[in-house]
Every structure is written in C-alpha cells, then in structure tokens.
Amino acid sequence: MSYFDAASSAPLHPVARQALLASLDEGWADPSRLYREGRKARLLLDAAREAAADAVGCRTDELVFTTSGTRAVHEGVSGALAGRRRAGRHLIVSAVEHSSVLHAADAHEGGGGSVTRVGVGRTGAVEPSVYADALRPDTALACLQSANHEVGTVQPVAAVAEACRAAGVPLLVDAAQSLGWGPVEGDWSLLAASAHKWGGPSGVGLLVVRKGVRFAPQGPVDERESGRAAGFENLPGIVAAAASLRAVRAEAEQEAVRLRELTERIRVRVPRLVSDVEVVGDAERRLPGIVTFSCLYVDGETLLHELDREGFSVSSGSSCTSSTLTPSHVLKAMGVLSEGNVRVSLPAGTAEEDVERFLAVLPGAVAGVRAKLGAPVPVTVRQEDALVVDALGKLCPLPVIELAKVIGDVPVGGTVRVLADDEAARLDIPAWCAMRGQEYVGEEPADRGSAYVVRRVS
Amino acid sequence: MSYFDAASSAPLHPVARQALLASLDEGWADPSRLYREGRKARLLLDAAREAAADAVGCRTDELVFTTSGTRAVHEGVSGALAGRRRAGRHLIVSAVEHSSVLHAADAHEGGGGSVTRVGVGRTGAVEPSVYADALRPDTALACLQSANHEVGTVQPVAAVAEACRAAGVPLLVDAAQSLGWGPVEGDWSLLAASAHKWGGPSGVGLLVVRKGVRFAPQGPVDERESGRAAGFENLPGIVAAAASLRAVRAEAEQEAVRLRELTERIRVRVPRLVSDVEVVGDAERRLPGIVTFSCLYVDGETLLHELDREGFSVSSGSSCTSSTLTPSHVLKAMGVLSEGNVRVSLPAGTAEEDVERFLAVLPGAVAGVRAKLGAPVPVTVRQEDALVVDALGKLCPLPVIELAKVIGDVPVGGTVRVLADDEAARLDIPAWCAMRGQEYVGEEPADRGSAYVVRRVS
Structure with missing residues (x-):
C-alpha cells in the first residue's frame, strides 16, 4: 500500500x-x-x-x-x-x-x-x-x-x-x-x-x-x-x-531534496508515459512532496478507484469526485485542465520503489478508464456552417471526449459547437483547446446548458 | 498521591x-x-x-x-x-x-x-x-x-x-x-x-x-x-x-454505589472532625462522586496547598484561588458559605484507604490554616451604640474571622458593623450569621467598601 x-x-x-x-x-x-x-x-x-x-x-x-x-x-x-x-x-x-x-x-x-x-x-x-x-x-x-x-x-x-x-x-x-x-x-x-x-x-x-x-x-x-x-x-x-x-524539521532539509527528486520524476515522466496529460503548478517554486497533473478524457473518480485498487491513495480536484460536483476552485482559478486530475503528495519517508511502481501502474490505469469512457458515439448534426456536438446530460470528461472525436471532421478554419450542461465543461473545453492548439472562440447561451464554440486551427 | x-x-x-x-x-x-x-x-x-x-x-x-x-x-x-x-x-x-x-x-x-x-x-x-x-x-x-x-x-x-x-x-x-x-x-x-x-x-x-x-x-x-x-x-x-x-457505563451502576458510600462518609464525618464546616449540595439527589464543603475562617487557596502537600488534589470555589478573585458563582447562587471551600470529586476506582487518609489529614490541614490566619488583632472602635470592625483591605476569610472575634463583646440585641471591601464578605458574612444563629441586618454603604451589620441574637 x-x-x-x-x-x-x-x-x-x-x-x-x-x-x-x-x-x-x-x-x-x-x-x-x-x-x-x-x-x-x-x-x-x-x-x-x-x-x-x-x-x-x-x-x-x-x-x-x-x-x-x-x-x-x-x-x-x-x-x-x-x-x-x-x-x-x-x-x-x-x-x-x-x-x-x-x-x-x-x-x-x-x-x-x-x-x-x-x-x-x-x-x-x-x-x-x-x-x-x-x-x-x-x-x-x-x-x-x-x-x-x-x-x-x-x-x-x-x-x-x-x-x-x-x-x-x-x-x-x-x-x-x-x-x-x-x-x-x-x-x-x-x-x-x-x-x-x-x-x-x-x-x-x-x-x-x-x-x-x-x-x-x-x-x-x-x-x-x-x-x-x-x-x-x-x-x-x-x-x-x-x-x-x-x-x-530536523529531517526537513534532507527529506526535501529526496522528495523533490521523486516528484520531479513524476513531473517529467508522466507526460511521457501517458498521452494528453497536463502537469499543473509551478515547476520550480513548489513544495517538495506535491505534484499534480490532469489527464484528458478521464473521469477523476474512476481513476482514483483504479489507483486505489492498485494500492495507491491519491486525491483529485476533478469534479464528480465524492462530495463535489464542481471542479476544484484552485484548478479553476489557474485556468488549467481539471478532468482526470490527480494530486500525488508524498509523505516523508516515501520509498523510491513506490514512486516507480506508481509510474509503472499509471499508464494502464489511465488507459483503462479511457477505454471505458471511449465507447459512446457522439450525436453530431451539421447546422449551417458549424458542427454541433450534443453532450447535454453528459458529465465530465465526456463532453471533451466527444469534442475530440469530431474535431477531425471540422474543416480547418471551421467551428464546432459543443452543447453541454456539466459545470466542468466550462473549464475543460478551453483547457483542451490550449493543449491541442485549437482556438476557443467562446461560450454562448443555449436552450439547455451552454454552447462552447471551438475553431479548428490545425 | x-x-x-x-x-x-x-x-x-x-x-x-x-x-x-x-x-x-x-x-x-x-x-x-x-x-x-x-x-x-x-x-x-x-x-x-x-x-x-x-x-x-x-x-x-x-x-x-x-x-x-x-x-x-x-x-x-x-x-x-x-x-x-x-x-x-x-x-x-x-x-x-x-x-x-x-x-x-x-x-x-x-x-x-x-x-x-x-x-x-x-x-x-x-x-x-x-x-x-x-x-x-x-x-x-x-x-x-x-x-x-x-x-x-x-x-x-x-x-x-x-x-x-x-x-x-x-x-x-x-x-x-x-x-x-x-x-x-x-x-x-x-x-x-x-x-x-x-x-x-x-x-x-x-x-x-x-x-x-x-x-x-x-x-x-x-x-x-x-x-x-x-x-x-x-x-x-x-x-x-x-x-x-x-x-x-458498563461499570457505572456498581461504581456509583461504591463512590456514593465514600462521599457519604465525607459528608457525614467532615462536620464531626472539623468545627464550623458547612457541607453544601443536596444530600440525596446528587452525583455519586462529588462532595463539597466550606470551612469558616479558612482561606481556600492555602487549604488547597496544604492538601496538595499531603498528596491530595482537590479544587475550590473560594475566592482568592488562582485565577479568580470572586467566589464561585454556584456557591453565590446557593447562598452558602464560600470561604475555605473544598470540592472533592472522586474518580472511578478511588480506593477506600485514600478517602480515609483524606479524612485523617483534613482536620490538621484546616487547623493549620486557621492558626496561621488567627493572628491579626481586629481594630475595634466603639461608635455610638454599635461596635465597628475595620476589615478594610483584608481578604477572605479575614473579615469573618474578625467578626467572630468581637461578637462576644456585643451585648445581646446590639449590633456590630463590619467594614469590608472584599467581594467575598458580601456572601460570607450572611452565611456566618446563618451558621451561628446571629441576625444579618443588612449591608450599608460606606466611604470605602460596605458596612455589614450583624445583630447578636444569642
């Protein structure tokens, strides 16, 4: 454990x-x-x-x-x-x-x-x-x-x-x-x-x-x-x-160096091991033991369960985890991706092997969650010049998954509107655009929820 | 201990x-x-x-x-x-x-x-x-x-x-x-x-x-x-x-009987062992482990120190103990004597020998404190028909001690005025009167403090 x-x-x-x-x-x-x-x-x-x-x-x-x-x-x-x-x-x-x-x-x-x-x-x-x-x-x-x-x-x-x-x-x-x-x-x-x-x-x-x-x-x-x-x-x-x-305090100086090296491994290697990951927080001015990242197309709570089954206890600032239905106010204020969020905070004395085992287990856990969530086929309707993705009633991270699935169908320069009523979409669609180099045009009112407009740049 | x-x-x-x-x-x-x-x-x-x-x-x-x-x-x-x-x-x-x-x-x-x-x-x-x-x-x-x-x-x-x-x-x-x-x-x-x-x-x-x-x-x-x-x-x-x-709770019924008997010993025997003691609180409807009494002409804090030296840890609702300069609001509300107050509250498992040793030690401790306090000679001035005891600037229990010393000089039916500025006197002088069968006439304003008027009845 x-x-x-x-x-x-x-x-x-x-x-x-x-x-x-x-x-x-x-x-x-x-x-x-x-x-x-x-x-x-x-x-x-x-x-x-x-x-x-x-x-x-x-x-x-x-x-x-x-x-x-x-x-x-x-x-x-x-x-x-x-x-x-x-x-x-x-x-x-x-x-x-x-x-x-x-x-x-x-x-x-x-x-x-x-x-x-x-x-x-x-x-x-x-x-x-x-x-x-x-x-x-x-x-x-x-x-x-x-x-x-x-x-x-x-x-x-x-x-x-x-x-x-x-x-x-x-x-x-x-x-x-x-x-x-x-x-x-x-x-x-x-x-x-x-x-x-x-x-x-x-x-x-x-x-x-x-x-x-x-x-x-x-x-x-x-x-x-x-x-x-x-x-x-x-x-x-x-x-x-x-x-x-x-x-x-007597152990702090030495332990800080050790934990900082361990969290640095996670900072550097997670984006290599897992696709579509954003490591958040300051890379330099940070506490020794904390590293936080978010995984696109992943539901934070399911990932936590997967990691718990593998023997890792971590927490998440994603929405739809346990008691909360909104993403962490911290991730929101930072304007970073909140879906599939994982905070790893190492206690003093954490063994190197445990961190290595975490890095070994994480890619499979993320892939498993993504596979489970990848199934639904987005309902797409061509409307005037814009594609519409109806993600109403779908919770984080499904709206972003559906957006990602159709972006390839949008002509470069064209736009897609994602209809969503999950609170996390407001944060995660712009974050996805930033990660993918697409343009986030803005949010428009809709009959239900909001329409998030994205322009394909590349 | x-x-x-x-x-x-x-x-x-x-x-x-x-x-x-x-x-x-x-x-x-x-x-x-x-x-x-x-x-x-x-x-x-x-x-x-x-x-x-x-x-x-x-x-x-x-x-x-x-x-x-x-x-x-x-x-x-x-x-x-x-x-x-x-x-x-x-x-x-x-x-x-x-x-x-x-x-x-x-x-x-x-x-x-x-x-x-x-x-x-x-x-x-x-x-x-x-x-x-x-x-x-x-x-x-x-x-x-x-x-x-x-x-x-x-x-x-x-x-x-x-x-x-x-x-x-x-x-x-x-x-x-x-x-x-x-x-x-x-x-x-x-x-x-x-x-x-x-x-x-x-x-x-x-x-x-x-x-x-x-x-x-x-x-x-x-x-x-x-x-x-x-x-x-x-x-x-x-x-x-x-x-x-x-x-x-599993032990409560049995332990209550045992402690009630031990506190009852204190209730009954303290007034026999120590003169001028008032046991306070209900004799029947009471918690099993608590018994409280007050000793005339005794300073609560000094008595606590004496008992501590003898190995007993008790508390007191007297004035002039540690952090407070007024008598306990409980004793005040009950209208009972507050000077030389001792609360004994026995923890579960208290041994009978310890209670017996307390009863053996208490009379000496009280007598010691009384002896220390007995020294001062009251300044008495005959004024018109009434004796005046000047206890200004003297703290509990000195005003009552000085009152007790002169009461014999007052003709039956005559009054004595005790000048005092210690807060406890307001409570303790009437209480002394009740215990001694003397009449407490009332409190009168004075240049400093108050004058407490007592009529000798017997």
Whole structure:
C-alpha cells in the first residue's frame, strides 16, 4: 500500500506517537489547576508552546493551540477582522486559498463585509503587484497561503507581506502545507497551521498573532489559551504535535531534496508515459512532496478507484469526485485542465520503489478508464456552417471526449459547437483547446446548458 | 498521591488508552476520502458515533463530535438560538450552569439578546415551577445542566424538559458531569458533553440535536460533522472517547454505589472532625462522586496547598484561588458559605484507604490554616451604640474571622458593623450569621467598601 495523500493528512510521525503516549499519563489534568497533576500538565503545555514557537519563529505568548488548522484560520480571520473593525470591513484573500479561508471570507461577506479574491496565474501563484493593488484604505485583513495545497505552488509571501506592511494591513498566512518544511519567510502578522499535516495528531492547530496586531477574539469568552481558543486543551495532542514538528524539521532539509527528486520524476515522466496529460503548478517554486497533473478524457473518480485498487491513495480536484460536483476552485482559478486530475503528495519517508511502481501502474490505469469512457458515439448534426456536438446530460470528461472525436471532421478554419450542461465543461473545453492548439472562440447561451464554440486551427 | 478532582478532568480510562493506541495506526487519514485509509477512518468514526449515540440514547445522525464540551455548548447554544430566531431572542439558563453556558449567554446578551438566569435553592437545584415561570413566548432556548459540577446536585431535568416541551421551547442539557453515569432522563432537545470528564481523552466533546429541532450552525461553513463542528476530526480521540464511555457505563451502576458510600462518609464525618464546616449540595439527589464543603475562617487557596502537600488534589470555589478573585458563582447562587471551600470529586476506582487518609489529614490541614490566619488583632472602635470592625483591605476569610472575634463583646440585641471591601464578605458574612444563629441586618454603604451589620441574637 502506498499512501500518496500527505497533503490531506500525514501518517503519525513515530516521535508524535511516542510523545502522545508519554503525555497520556502525565497530561490529562487541567493545566490551570495548582495541584501536582495540574502543574505537570502546565509544564507540558509550556514546553510544547516553546517548541512550537521556536519552529514558527515567534514569541511563546504570540502562539496559541487550537483544535485544528480550520479553527486556527476561523478564529484568526474573525479575531483580526474584529480587531481592525475601525479600519474598515474589507478582506483580501487569494482565489486559491484552502476552503477554511474561503469559507471564513464568505461568512464575513454574509455579515456585511466586503471581500476581494485575488486571482492567480497559470502556475497557481499570485502576482505580488496584483495582490498589492487589492489593498484599500478600508482593508482590515489580507490572507495568503504559504503554499498551495492542491498543486504545491509556493506563494510570494514575503513580497505580499511587505506590500501589506507598507499599507498598514496585517497579513494572515495559512501555513498548513509548509510549516513542516520550514518557517514562513517575510514580515507576516498572523499565521495558522495544522498539526496533522506535518505528522502530528489530528485535533491540533496553531494560531500565531504577532504582538501589536489588533485582535479581538469572537464568540463566548473562555479563559484558556489567552482567550483565543475556547475549550479544555487537548494536551497529549498538543505535546505530540510540538514534538513531531521539531522532529520533521530536523529531517526537513534532507527529506526535501529526496522528495523533490521523486516528484520531479513524476513531473517529467508522466507526460511521457501517458498521452494528453497536463502537469499543473509551478515547476520550480513548489513544495517538495506535491505534484499534480490532469489527464484528458478521464473521469477523476474512476481513476482514483483504479489507483486505489492498485494500492495507491491519491486525491483529485476533478469534479464528480465524492462530495463535489464542481471542479476544484484552485484548478479553476489557474485556468488549467481539471478532468482526470490527480494530486500525488508524498509523505516523508516515501520509498523510491513506490514512486516507480506508481509510474509503472499509471499508464494502464489511465488507459483503462479511457477505454471505458471511449465507447459512446457522439450525436453530431451539421447546422449551417458549424458542427454541433450534443453532450447535454453528459458529465465530465465526456463532453471533451466527444469534442475530440469530431474535431477531425471540422474543416480547418471551421467551428464546432459543443452543447453541454456539466459545470466542468466550462473549464475543460478551453483547457483542451490550449493543449491541442485549437482556438476557443467562446461560450454562448443555449436552450439547455451552454454552447462552447471551438475553431479548428490545425 | 490521591487525585480527587475528577469533576475537573478524569484520568484516562485504560480502555480509552487502548482504543487511542489502536486508532493511531488506523485512524489518521481523512474519513471523507474514498481510498483505503480514508475508508478505514470512516469506519472507525461511524462505529464511534454509534457507540456514543447508543450511550446517549439518540440516533447516530443526531450526534456530532466536537473538540470539547465547551465547544459543544457554544455551538449548541448559538445554533439553537439562530435556528429559533423567529421565535424570539430570549434565552433561559440556570444561575449555576458551567461557565461555558454562562459565557454563551453573556455573548448572546452582548449581541442584543435577552437572558433570564433562574436562581436555585440552598441545595443548588432549580425549582421546576420557578424555571417554568421564566418561559416566555419569545423564548428561543432554555439550558439546564444535568447535575452541578461544583456541588454535585442533580437537577430536575425531566420536569423542566416537560415544561419546556409544553411551551414549545427546546431544552439544551449540559450533561458534562453525568453522562458517564447514565443517559439523561426526560424529553430534552439538545445535549452537550465532554469526554475527559468520563475518562476519555481531552479534545473531544459531543453535541446532540434531536431531529425536528431547528438548528442553524453559526460561523464559517464546514462540511465535517454535518456542518456542526468545523475542522478535521480528532479521530483517535473520538474513538477513545466512545470506547471509554461504553466502558464506564458498563461499570457505572456498581461504581456509583461504591463512590456514593465514600462521599457519604465525607459528608457525614467532615462536620464531626472539623468545627464550623458547612457541607453544601443536596444530600440525596446528587452525583455519586462529588462532595463539597466550606470551612469558616479558612482561606481556600492555602487549604488547597496544604492538601496538595499531603498528596491530595482537590479544587475550590473560594475566592482568592488562582485565577479568580470572586467566589464561585454556584456557591453565590446557593447562598452558602464560600470561604475555605473544598470540592472533592472522586474518580472511578478511588480506593477506600485514600478517602480515609483524606479524612485523617483534613482536620490538621484546616487547623493549620486557621492558626496561621488567627493572628491579626481586629481594630475595634466603639461608635455610638454599635461596635465597628475595620476589615478594610483584608481578604477572605479575614473579615469573618474578625467578626467572630468581637461578637462576644456585643451585648445581646446590639449590633456590630463590619467594614469590608472584599467581594467575598458580601456572601460570607450572611452565611456566618446563618451558621451561628446571629441576625444579618443588612449591608450599608460606606466611604470605602460596605458596612455589614450583624445583630447578636444569642
């Protein structure tokens, strides 16, 4: 079995396991009590906070433990917005943030605030000058991830932090994907992270609020964690989280080199092994362990099942996977192909053989899915000068498959209209055109769904 | 070492430890993923939910896991209030709820809602008819604990639930102290609890919302736990929590009899062993493991330190203990003595010898504290017909000690005025009068603090 979904949740680090076990016996009492068991718990909590602050590069009194990365983001965003209420109610986020940030932004908007979602380029990174342009006199808070969770692209945090600092706006960095690899560069103001992403246990996040940042925790008062994270502390989890952060950091430099080489193999070889593949995300400025690609004419969920049967656990930003019917907002914002999407995120310690076996298995898995989906014959009708492909009621990746089948029938310079009502077609037909060197003319309204017009160039 | 503060946090149950260890290996992946590791995690989560729902006596789709009992209360109160927004914005709580409930009520009030805090009798229980009188047409939610966390008094939940049901108002029960002993009786609508109170790990609470109860989760959207508890699930903790709940329930009936007998010994023998002691809370309708008493002329924090030195970990609702300068709101609401307060809450499995040793050590500890505090000579000035005791600037329990020293000098029928500016005096001077059979005449304004007037009756 090869688990290649570390960006979702990493297996528990052996050091975390050890620390958790030890603190089960010492760390179950209330650290605010003055008796022996409480004092022991307090010592453990203080030591964990010191270790975590050291890894983040902040003061211990700037860091509180939350119950998840999501909670750290939620409390961080709402507390900073409330603390800066007098500056205004404008919030900036990038379009490719984790859903916890985007949902916090939606909630702010729902409460009457305004939100700017800064777009990204094709690699998934924001352009610092574009981000800076979004800053307004009434901007209360800006958010930017340290690196993207779906494609691994590293964001220009230091440059954006500088622009925010110049504008007097605090920057909250969601460092969930990168904190295990190293501290976040630049002069940020708030930071959120999640322990189970770096091999700590689930149930622990952290929120850092730099001294001097105006911050007003929301929700009912609670005295724990400086009033910034309500509820009895998950102490064994916190101890394990801090211990594993220290441990993964000690191994980070060496392991980064190793994983980067393994993901580079995938980046380079998948397009050679499998036809019609787009590797997405920045080739250079990226996290060591993440590589993401999309396969034309492939249904993401079926491919995931095939790979699972072969012993590989990966995830997908395709539409029609499990809980979602729309493609990943990240791939959408990047404007890249979303169908047949696969994110490989290698946990620390991944063996080279496992990656080689993945590369050996992938072409057959993709071919199998394509063969299954290749069957349907497109209904084509010549209408005036344009060919029409009726893909209404057909889900991703069928509209693109049918388009590909008829493009050869279109005279060079002529157009074909694809009628489709699946949301993914809006993203994937233009992406297919870009990959195939055909011209995407545009989308037109239709009785049902939309008509996507494509001109054959070559 | 004897840990007698289970009501604050119980040591991890061996079954919880075992379940936690097992699920560290099987339960670290994201349960919403479809690959093998995700499916395993999902199975564990489903099984834990079934076990917990079975223990609560609810449907599995009515129960979600939160990250603490406090969070369960916060989310439960805010979600129920928002869901019943159209009914009105009136909230009822008892005056002796856990701080998480009272803080949620304060937040509601801060946001423009109205709150009724229903008082309790001298045993700490609400009177169902008094509670029912607080119900109004605009009442959106009512809250009542199943049993009090400081004095162990069991609340008449079933009767209050019936009154709420008749008025069409949902009742939220904070079952943190009692869920390990058995399901909550009556026709309640919402229930919150905390795993580390029943020997589960910290970092896990549960929130039950009965089908049909209007509920609108607040805060940013999150898809986990039916949208009612944001953040990645603390799965090993959840598995351990459910396993230990099942385990403590299996032992509950027998252990309740045993602990009840041990706390009864304390209830009966402490007043015989130590002079000027008031045992508080209901003698009959009470939790098996909790017994609380207050000692006149004793400073709670010093007594806790003395007991800690003797190897006993207990807590106190006295003022001037650690983080607080006001007496416990519970003791205040009950109108009982708060000085020298000690809560003994026995964890399951407490040995009889330990309780006997506590009873052997307590009288000396109390006498030691009293001896230390007995020294100061009160400044008394005869003024008109009344004696004046100047206890300004003196903290609990000194004002009462000084009162006791001069009462013999007051002619029967005459009065003494105690000048004091310590908050606890307002509660403790009337309580001393009740215990001593003297008449508490009332409080009068003074240049500094207040003058508490006491008439000597005998």
